[in-house]
Amino acid sequence: MTIQDISEDATDHLLAQISNGDRDALEALFRAEAGRMVAIARRIVRRSDLAEEVVQEAFVLIWQRASQFDSGRGRARAWMTRIVRNRALNLIRDGSRMDFHDGATLEAIGDREQDASHAYAALPERHALKVCLDQLETGKRRSILLCYVTGMSHGEVAEKLGAPLGTIKAWIRRGMASLRECLG
Amino acid sequence: MNSEALRAQRIADYIVGAMEEHDVAQFEAELATDRHLADDVRELERKFSALDDTAKAEAVPDRLWQSISERVQTTEQPKAANSNTPPRTKAGWTTTLRPAAMAASLVIAVGLGFAGGMLTQPDEEPPVVIAVLSGDDMRPGAIVEAFANDSVRIVPLEALSAPQGQVLEVWTLPDEETGPVSLGTFAEARELVLTGPSLPAPQPDQLYEITLEPEGGSPTGRPTGPVLLLGNARVPQV
Incomplete structure (x- = not known):
């Protein structure tokens, strides 16, 4: 726990202040959350400069959209995580920005599969998601983790795991159905 | 595929980030009006966020805040008509x-x-x-x-x-x-x-x-x- 580790309640409170035009609250939110957001973005966009760009866009968006956040229906941190993930996914899907379709280029900037398996391994042992992922067959689990953690497309997962695209799609579909059932 | 299975698959695709961009826009429009769908998505999203929580916070260069601060100074907060x-x-x-x-x-x-x-x-x-x-x-x-x-x-x-x-x-x-x-x-x-x-x-x-x-x-x-x-x-x- 560091002084920057503020609670979820504090994050919710900061977002409410931001919606009233409080720029100091935005800075406090940045100090508390940006490091985590950069790390999440970098798993997807790979390059530090792009991850920082994603987080910059995310914070401008948080500033603009804070008043639309409905605190009665979720936590601020989850809302921010969705924003940063969607920004990062948009960036890697935007072919004009970088040759993300060249798998070799991406691998050169770090091993995405390693990031995915590290995220899985780092889940708390008794967390429901960990327990349920453990029950999946390896192919389904790896496919889902590669998609979620690193933003790989189905096609990239197929290439990575050396399986036909149709198989990957079926694995993800059935794997997610099993997960939802298991997670209740 | 029946409608329940299709619904489940769309939720899954949205959560894992495997949805086509134009389908994402459509899906988010539905999320904004279909409270039940939004709740289901948020529930699964919350469970999956445990994976995001495993990301180790990185050191953030101060220039990143400077850039955001400059942009925010000139960015109005639109008053939403919501x-x-x-x-x-x-x-x-x-x-x-x-x-x-x-x-x-x-x-x-x-x-x-x-x-x-x-x-x-x-x-x-x-x-x-x-x-x-x-x-x-x-x-x-x-x-x-x-x-x-x-x-x-x-x-x-x-x-x-x-x-x-x-x-x-x-x-x-x-x-x-x-x-x-x-x-x-x-x-x-x-x-x-x-x-x-x-x-x-x-x-x-x-x-x-x-x-x-x-x-x-x-x-x-x-x-x-x-x-x-x-x-x-x-x-x-x-």
Whole structure:
């Protein structure tokens, strides 16, 4: 726990202040959350400069959209995580920005599969998601983790795991159905 | 595939980030109106966020905050015309429409049924202002060109269509006293021209937005549904 580790309640409170035009609250939110957001973005966009760009866009968006956040229906941190993930996914899907379709280029900037398996391994042992992922067959689990953690497309997962695209799609579909059932 | 299985698959694709970009826009429009769907997504998203929590926070260079700070200094917080959240100021978007403006917005709320010619020939004059509207992901979603004769041309930049039984409604905020004024409704994103009620000439920074409303348009004459796209107008430098 560091002084920057503020609670979820504090994050919710900061977002409410931001919606009233409080720029100091935005800075406090940045100090508390940006490091985590950069790390999440970098798993997807790979390059530090792009991850920082994603987080910059995310914070401008948080500033603009804070008043639309409905605190009665979720936590601020989850809302921010969705924003940063969607920004990062948009960036890697935007072919004009970088040759993300060249798998070799991406691998050169770090091993995405390693990031995915590290995220899985780092889940708390008794967390429901960990327990349920453990029950999946390896192919389904790896496919889902590669998609979620690193933003790989189905096609990239197929290439990575050396399986036909149709198989990957079926694995993800059935794997997610099993997960939802298991997670209740 | 039955509808329940399809629904489950769309939720799964959205969560794992495997949904096509244009399907994401459609899905998020549904999330904004379908509380049950939104709750299901949030529930699964919350479980998956445990994976995000394993990311070790990285050191962040101070210049990143400097860049954000500079951009925020010049970025207005648009006052959303969304009735889901309580108004922050008395003089905001929720100002009651004057009866005249209300009547006018009802007249033009016919939405579809435009003659073909009207759809492409708004005015020979250049627009007075142009607004680029963007959605939650900040990507430009539509351009609104507002002309001196109370017409606006809408050029969609992404696929956007209203779910069954709903319409997309275009609004502007001429001034706080008047409150939001409907410029018309449509069902599916395509280039079209709407002629709104007689209003003062469009001003720089005037807010334009598109909300999702029940069929026939907003029942209250002011925005009730989620804001899909919004943006402030600029004056073209021609």
